[in-house]
Amino acid sequence: MTASILVIADHNNEQLNAATLNTLQAAVELKAKTGSLITVLVAGGQCEGVAQQAAEVSAVDQVVLIEDDTLSSQLAESVAPAVIALTNEATYSHILCAATTFGKDLLPRVAALLDVSQVSEIIEVVDADTFVRPIYAGNALATIKSSDAIKVLTVRGTAFDAVAATGGTAELNRFIVTHSNELSRFVSEEKTVSERPELTSAAIIISGGRGMQSGDNFPMLEKVADKLGAAVGASRAAVDAGFVSNDMQVGQTGKIVAPDLYFAVGISGAIQHLAGMKDSKVIVAINKDVDAPIFGVADYGLVADLFEAVPELEQSLS
Amino acid sequence: MKVLVAIKRVVDANVKIRVKPDNSDVDLANVKMAINPFCEIAVEEAVRLKEKGIASEVLVVSVGDDRCQEQLRTALALGADRAVQVKTDFAVEPLGVAKLLNAIVAKEECGLVVLGKQSIDSDNNQTGQMLAAIGNMPQGTFASDIELKDGELRVTREVDGGLQKVALTLPAVITTDLRLNEPRFASLPNIMKAKRKPLEVISPEELNVDVTPRLTTLSVVSPSERQAGVIVSSVAELVEKLKTEAGVL
Numbered sequence: 001m002t003a004s005i006l007v008i009a010d011h012n013n014e015q016l017n018a019a020t021l022n023t024l025q026a027a028v029e030l031k032a033k034t035g036s037l038i039t040v041l042v043a044g045g046q047c048e049g050v051a052q053q054a055a056e057v058s059a060v061d062q063v064v065l066i067e068d069d070t071l072s073s074q075l076a077e078s079v080a081p082a083v084i085a086l087t088n089e090a091t092y093s094h095i096l097c098a099a100t101t102f103g104k105d106l107l108p109r110v111a112a113l114l115d116v117s118q119v120s121e122i123i124e125v126v127d128a129d130t131f132v133r134p135i136y137a138g139n140a141l142a143t144i145k146s147s148d149a150i151k152v153l154t155v156r157g158t159a160f161d162a163v164a165a166t167g168g169t170a171e172l173n174r175f176i177v178t179h180s181n182e183l184s185r186f187v188s189e190e191k192t193v194s195e196r197p198e199l200t201s202a203a204i205i206i207s208g209g210r211g212m213q214s215g216d217n218f219p220m221l222e223k224v225a226d227k228l229g230a231a232v233g234a235s236r237a238a239v240d241a242g243f244v245s246n247d248m249q250v251g252q253t254g255k256i257v258a259p260d261l262y263f264a265v266g267i268s269g270a271i272q273h274l275a276g277m278k279d280s281k282v283i284v285a286i287n288k289d290v291d292a293p294i295f296g297v298a299d300y301g302l303v304a305d306l307f308e309a310v311p312e313l314e315q316s317l318s
Numbered sequence: 319m320k321v322l323v324a325i326k327r328v329v330d331a332n333v334k335i336r337v338k339p340d341n342s343d344v345d346l347a348n349v350k351m352a353i354n355p356f357c358e359i360a361v362e363e364a365v366r367l368k369e370k371g372i373a374s375e376v377l378v379v380s381v382g383d384d385r386c387q388e389q390l391r392t393a394l395a396l397g398a399d400r401a402v403q404v405k406t407d408f409a410v411e412p413l414g415v416a417k418l419l420n421a422i423v424a425k426e427e428c429g430l431v432v433l434g435k436q437s438i439d440s441d442n443n444q445t446g447q448m449l450a451a452i453g454n455m456p457q458g459t460f461a462s463d464i465e466l467k468d469g470e471l472r473v474t475r476e477v478d479g480g481l482q483k484v485a486l487t488l489p490a491v492i493t494t495d496l497r498l499n500e501p502r503f504a505s506l507p508n509i510m511k512a513k514r515k516p517l518e519v520i521s522p523e524e525l526n527v528d529v530t531p532r533l534t535t536l537s538v539v540s541p542s543e544r545q546a547g548v549i550v551s552s553v554a555e556l557v558e559k560l561k562t563e564a565g566v567l
Contacts, residue, residue, distance in 0.1 A: 075484065076447065077456050101477040105459045108412070108447035117413050117532040120442045130536065135440055136335050140344050143536040183456035183490075187472065187483035200478075204566075228567070236496065246462065246476045246497060253356075253436065253496060255478070261566040271334070278544055282564045284556065299547035299564065302556050312553040317567075 003093035004037040019098035021162035029125040037061040045072025058164040073186035080109040099154040116148035123159035137252040137275035158258035202231035209235035211266020215243035251276035269294030319429035321373040325357040356434025359494040362501040365397035394512035395504035401517040414529030416448035421525035435493040446493035456486035
């Protein structure tokens, strides 16, 4: 049997995370180089619906469902052994996962258990064993060749277009694992509830920085966001200052985004922030400091007091 | 409980790096170097655990050539008790570093390992998870809060969409996120004291670990630079240009 390409699905037991569709595009490009089939692994608890969604995704050839209550919270200590059990049953040339916090947490554990290196956050597939990835916060791009038998890769979603979520008719098989996780236990989670789109998949993002002065001023950005159907983000400075929660951070160590339109409001443009948004198609900067580095990357700059400019922007959108 | 912290010598976070003209690597000649910021947070957390009486000893480890002794001394000045340099003359990959650390964790019988979540040079975000896998330990990655409770380690993790709390058995591996703590500055008396703290140098062979690289860097290039655009004079002009010129509204 020939080896296939394994894509581990990022999901919440109900919905396939959109980042998985971008990861699948990287798998499609690998398939073009190798001819291998694409298998999606859905591991979780009560997650058959996700496996059905995965089977409908256009590029997918096979879906493997590992459903077990011990996998409900998808901790790396329980999912990694399940992935290893699967790799003992079938041969995989590549194992891919989205570079979300789920993928970043899980995949190095899988790689180490397989005794192979991982190539993190690839942005280009050169050939079956060679990949391009950003280093130094995206200030350099390295082309890396792997000599390992199994290539373990996390995929930066913004670098690959999403494959179509429908149109596929992949075969769905169940795989049974017997493993109990004695190492870690899920306690609780606080998810930020928002009606707005997710940062990593939004077409328009409006982000605020230290210049916002307080979390109380973020509703000003939210009003603009609601008119545009945009997501709201923040710089590390704004998160560190406690204005907003950590999951809104755009940057080298937060979320990497590349929307069609990115508004940087009261953001100076530190290297770490630019690393997270400089691939946006159009960048708008609103800042009262004419020397702010953000103007060096912005397509449109407005030197103005944001407390006047943002409400005016909101008004002009109605 | 003995706590192990690993640190990496990296280019200072404020330096704008340049790619070498032959595209072989980033040019680090005469560039300011420092402890990786996430590793510094790890050192701070370990030292705080010692100050709270939870850690009995803080052991700091770095893998690299002799220049990383500078960063090990800094960590000693910040409050670590003892340093180990695993001496190598080439960049060891995260898998190799994880194996080296695992050998030291076993030898020293460490109860907790605190690492930075990623280094700001290679941006891999792998070593902690790999160490946890190899040592069959749980992993609390991207930690913004840790608390020892009823013999378990409660870790608050910064995940996409919010915060997650997990409970880990010990020994465990923690990787730090930015908001875990704010590192202190080393005082002059502590910098002087750090010079006399023990620093041991060992080789990967002594730890019986094979660190042969699996990956080859074929080239390193600069990304295409974004050009600065235009400065608009008013919100009205901005909206107009976004609609007609850029076509994104």
